[in-house]
Amino acid sequence: MxxxxxxxxxxxxxxxxxxxxxxxxxxxxxxxPVCGGRARSYYDRSLDALIDNGNHLILSANALTFRYLDIIGSRDTLVGPGEPIFPYYDLAKDLAWTLRLSNGRIPFWALSRKKKVPGMRLSEFASIFRLLRAKDETTVEECLSEGQLSRRLLEPLSISALNTDLKTGSALLLANVMRRSLMQGGMACRPWFPETGLSETFVDPALAFLSKYHGIVKTxxxxxxxxxxxxxxxxxxxxxxxxxxxxxxxxxxxxxxxxxxxxxxxxxxxxAYESIVNVHYKLPFVPHIQGVVARSKFIGLVGGIAEWVFIKGNILSVTVSAANRYAAQDNETLTSIIWSEIRRATNPVITEELPDEAPPSRLVREKRATFAAxxxxxxxxxxxxxxxxxxxxxxxxxxxxxxxxxxxxxxxxxxxxxxxxxxxxxxxxxxxx
Ligand SMILES: Cc1cc2nc3c(=O)[nH]c(=O)nc-3n(C[C@H](O)[C@H](O)[C@H](O)COP(=O)(O)OP(=O)(O)OC[C@H]3O[C@@H](n4cnc5c(N)ncnc54)[C@H](O)[C@@H]3O)c2cc1C
Missing domain, CATH: 3.50.50.60 (FAD/NAD(P)-binding domain)
Structure with missing residues (x-):
């Protein structure tokens, strides 16, 4: 054999x-000592909580990921709204909205005031066509025209997908992601993340599966x-x-x-590498969430440092991608600026008032999170x-x-x-x- x-x-x-x-x-x-590499969860003693080394979001479009989860039997450990909805908050304009993609490939959402990105113009779709025609050497910045579709959707999408700034990010790689997701329609863009932790979804069930087939794992x-x-x-x-x-x-x-x-x-x-910063805040209570965020359990942020905030029980976890730009900033300052951003973005989504001062937290810098795309x-x-x-x-x-x-x-x-x-x-x- x-x-x-x-x-x-x-x-x-x-x-x-x-x-x-x-x-x-x-x-x-x-x-x-354990498997999982850059996608793992662990028990943080000082927070007395299970946290992920970094928040990971996947989309329904990730067919091979779902196939893997089906084989190891852990698809059910993911949570998500079950529909292509993305609540956002613009910190620079104090504006909240929800992007509601149409299920099919034709982007009817762009015609509806209740579904589209506020302030976007249809002519900005030219940015998407430029991205899809990008050559090997093209950067994302070269493809995007100015406007709210870029600022409030394409730029955050690019930073999250590439973990690289727009000036240097590869348009070709972003276009490949878009071909498999946005261009397939909303059903391919339904967001998911592990309910308990990355290891509980991706690693532990895989190890159990391997052991059933007499695979040997030497940590x-x-x-x-x-x-x-x-x-x-x-x-x-x-x-x-x-x-x-x-x-x-x-x-x-x-x-x-x-x-x-x-x-x-x-x-x-x-x-060359790019880092990702995650900050996990532990609230003294499990917050009540209202509106669409009660279904999504996350909010996308633009116009500040924080990019995504995930609400996992009493833990609020924030992701900052392409974070080499914050390398010189000390942990305390980052933790406190990001906390003030969360307070604004989650008011009134979280019905309880959040404290002025940041609660106990853990900031994780993954210095070599990804290669610079x-x-x-x-x-x-x-x-x-x-x-x-x-x-x-x-x-x-x-x-x-x-x-x-x-x-x-x-x-x-x-x-x-x-x-x-x-x-x-x-x-x-x-x-x-
Ligand atoms: C903070 C963060 C957030 C992220 N967010 C997302 C997201 O939202 N969505 C998404 O899809 N992806 C995300 N990613 C990317 C994703 O985590 C990685 O692409 C993926 O986990 C990489 O897996 P890998 O097996 O290629 O590499 P690794 O996870 O790096 O695995 C390599 C393994 O090799 C082991 N190893 C190293 N040297 C040796 C040796 N000499 N002998 C034996 N073993 C060795 C390591 O310990 C490690 O376990 C994120 C990554 C980070 C860090």
Missing amino acids: SHVHIIGGGLAGLSAAIELSTQAQVTLYEAG GSRVNSIQKEGGRVQSFETTQGIINLGAEDYVIVATPAPVTQNLLPEVSAPD TPEQNRKRPYARTDIKNMALAGDWTNTGLPSTIEGAIQSGLSAVSALGFRSAVFYTEKNL
């Missing part, structure tokens, strides 16, 4: 492991080097010893880009298939055609499986990626 060794227990490695579990013996080596097992000879991986060295490979052994390297480059210096990989960095992404016969690459930073996202990570795992010649939901051809 074939034996596939998967290095890295993030969602890319887990996606490959799940796909292979019925076709081969699988062993997964994860350097950290605390860092791979330090990979030995190749004659066009094949012959062995690799882990903190627990050397693994020698035979004719039926394969390797999927699903580690982050800088780690992969250390292990395999010949691999081309992105080398610029045209230059995008060109450095390698395909899953390598010159080494029994080795393939995976990870959200490989050439998936998508920015660093859960969908990209899961797709990359499937591409690696297919590149090694195993059955996979993603048929591997470099042209299609």
Whole structure:
């Protein structure tokens, strides 16, 4: 029987492991104490609460993600409004509205005062057409015309999807996201997020599934080097010893880009990163929420620092993407400015009055949250298939055609499986990626 060794227990490695579990013996080596990588939840002692390392939003359009969740049986752990609604608040104008996309592909929403982005002009749709025709080197900024559709929808969408500023963000990558979501109509844009935590949705059920199929997961097992000879991986060295490979052994390297480059210096990989800041505030009570936010449980913000606020029981969690721009700002100042933004955006959505001072909180800076999704960095992404016969690459930073996202990570795992010649939901051809 074939034996596939998967290095890295993030969602890319887990996606490959799940796909292979019925076709081969699988062993997964994860350097950290737990799997999940950049998408995990943990118990924060000082807050006495379970929090995600960062809020993650997915859309119904993320077909491979939902397929993965169906296989591991955890689709029901996601929550969302079940319809394509996005409550927003403009901090610069003190204006609240709800974007209500039409279910189908024709954007009737843009004609309705109650559904569209306030202040938008239909002529601004030209920005979307420019994005969809973008070339390899085009930036998002070059495609957007000025107006409220850009400011209140396309810019926040771009920053969230690419985690990169508009000036340098790749229009091509954003267009690929839009082709799979907005251009498919509202049903593809229904937002979802884990009700309890990322690990409870994406990781723990995957590990339970693997164990059912006799997959072996070795946590605390860092791979330090990979030995190749004659066009094949012959062995690799882990903190627990050397693994020698035979004719039926394969390797999927699903580690982050800088780690992969250390292990395999010949691999081309992105080398510039963007950070994401999350601030989790713990309220002394579970707030009562009214209006449309009672259904969505999140609000999008424009015109300030905070971009999304998620209401998870008594925890209010805020996301700030493309956060390298706030690197010099100290945690206390950020925590307090963002708190004042939340108070404004959630009044009167939260019926109780929120305190003037920020409640106990945890600020998490993920310094290398994603690769910088610029045209230059995008060109450095390698395909899953390598010159080494029994080795393939995976990870959200490989050439998936998508920015660093859960969908990209899961797709990359499937591409690696297919590149090694195993059955996979993603048929591997470099042209299609
Ligand atoms: C704060 C934040 C917010 C995000 N928000 C969203 C969102 O809203 N929507 C969305 O779709 N995506 C979002 N993302 C992106 C998403 O989390 C990632 O794209 C995805 O988790 C990447 O998975 P991966 O497996 O490619 O990489 P990783 O998660 O980095 O996994 C790599 C794994 O390899 C392990 N490893 C490293 N070195 C070694 C070694 N030498 N030996 C063995 N193992 C090793 C690591 O410990 C890690 O577990 C966000 C990311 C962050 C950080």
